[in-house]
Amino acid sequence: MKSTAHFLLPVLACAARIAEAATAHVYTYDPHASAARGQSGRDLSPVAARLVLAQRAGVEDYHQSDLLRQEAIEAINDYGKQTPLFAKEEDRRNNAFILLEGVTDSIPFFKDNSARHSFGISPAPNSAATRGLFVDLVKQENPASASSDYEIVQHISDADRLSSSGNVFYLAKSVEDMLAMWEKFEQTGTFAITAITTPADAESSRNEGKFQWGTYEMPNKKSMLQKRQRLAPEAPLSMSNDFATSDSSEDSPLPKFQANNTTPLRGILPACFTSESACESATRNCTGHGKCGLKYHDADSLGPGGQTGLDCWSCQCTKPKSEAGKKSTVWGGPACQKKDVSVEFWLIALFTVAIIGLVSFAVGTIWEMGSQELPSVIGAGVSGPTARK
Known part of the structure; x- marks a missing residue:
């Protein structure tokens, strides 16, 4: 032992x-x-x-x-x-x-x-x-x-x-x-x-x-x-003589940063991105309703690594074109992911205010009519019978 x-x-x-x-x-x-x-x-x-x-x-x-x-x-x-x-x-x-x-x-x-x-x-x-x-x-x-x-x-x-x-x-x-x-x-x-x-x-x-x-x-x-x-150095690969042929001669389309992904974006998106690629990646190419563009350049800001000047890239939502008088949806938000419902909001708000005003006017008018005193002639005509002597 x-x-x-x-x-x-x-x-x-x-x-x-x-x-x-x-x-x-x-x-x-x-x-x-x-x-x-x-x-x-x-x-x-x-x-x-x-x-x-x-x-x-x-x-x-x-x-x-x-x-x-x-x-x-x-x-x-x-x-x-x-x-x-x-x-x-x-x-x-x-x-x-x-x-x-x-x-x-x-x-x-x-x-x-x-x-x-x-x-x-x-x-x-x-x-x-x-x-x-x-x-x-x-x-x-x-x-x-x-x-x-x-x-x-x-x-x-x-x-x-x-x-x-x-x-x-x-x-x-x-x-x-x-x-x-x-x-x-x-x-x-x-x-x-x-x-x-x-x-x-x-x-x-x-x-x-x-x-x-x-x-x-x-x-x-x-x-x-x-x-x-960063990977470790690898040994060089030998080229093979066998080549695979593709059945389709059409070129594959380039990815659109998952613009066709319909799942909602999570979290609060920043108002600015440091580059166009970062904007397209985070917003899924503005969810297909716009494109990333340079909003402004702040020369006084300090960018990554200490360099002066910082670009602000953000989504610029495109205005859809209506076809044959049909209504089109207007998009907004930091990733153009929100529908613009301002027209519907104002219609409902103004209609509600108008209805409330109309009802208030009607109630006030009826109340004013009921508060007026009756004339004295009506009181004399409905007096009760008197005893004869």
Whole structure:
């Protein structure tokens, strides 16, 4: 029995070591954080961790598809960036992100307090997916940039090219390099710091292709949003010589954003959308009763990622054409999903008011006639007989 116990202890220790090595770690620092935060040390899923990183970078608008998850809401409340209500605009955008790859253990220097917190990411995505997410956060923060992934990696790897304000991304080369950069940002007192350490590929290779960061949106050159999913590199597919032929030569019609879906739209729709595609997707192409158009452009607003200027796209309901004098339905609402019943309303309202006025006039007239005194002649003619003497 003792020999079995002596044999199991090293095996369990080795298994715990492997599990720890396959976990990525995130360390956060908020200069304006309060003491009432979540407990550090717990592990989050890659999707919940991605939403925390996006919120701390200020680009959560590109990750809205998963923001309603209960796990994501709790994670953002516990580890998201805290900013005072009346903070300056430059303080809201001072975010520093540090990525260190190939770390097998948690950083021993880190001690939790009211401003510092940490959490794990288990199972940890592979290095290719993690670096890809880091680069995508850079693109989402600056959607106007046309730099390639390689150019972005070269830029964030050079410490001399880092900015002194705004969102700063840095790819650390070692633990000492990460600690030095952390101390530099923390001494300023204005940066919210987020450091990410990922295990080596040798430790997390078994997770490749299974546990990724999930699906999110990316800005393109036309300032519209398109879905993009960070997946692990796959082996190239070989082309087959067999080609399938289609029985129908007609082209399939393009989707109309589910405009023929007759189910009612749930919830309260916003009055403005950031892009035409977002408007068409949320309103089902204005439920087939209109089209999305640019309502106005607010140059003073702050758009996703910090760029100035914000477009307001909304549904513009089309007026139907009546055929042969037939009545046509007029549509309105944020998605052109509501019928315009103003004509019927005014007809019923005016008819009701007219009926009430007519009845009131009739009752008043009868009441006035009944309140008048009878003439004295009528009283004399109906007097009773008198006794004769």
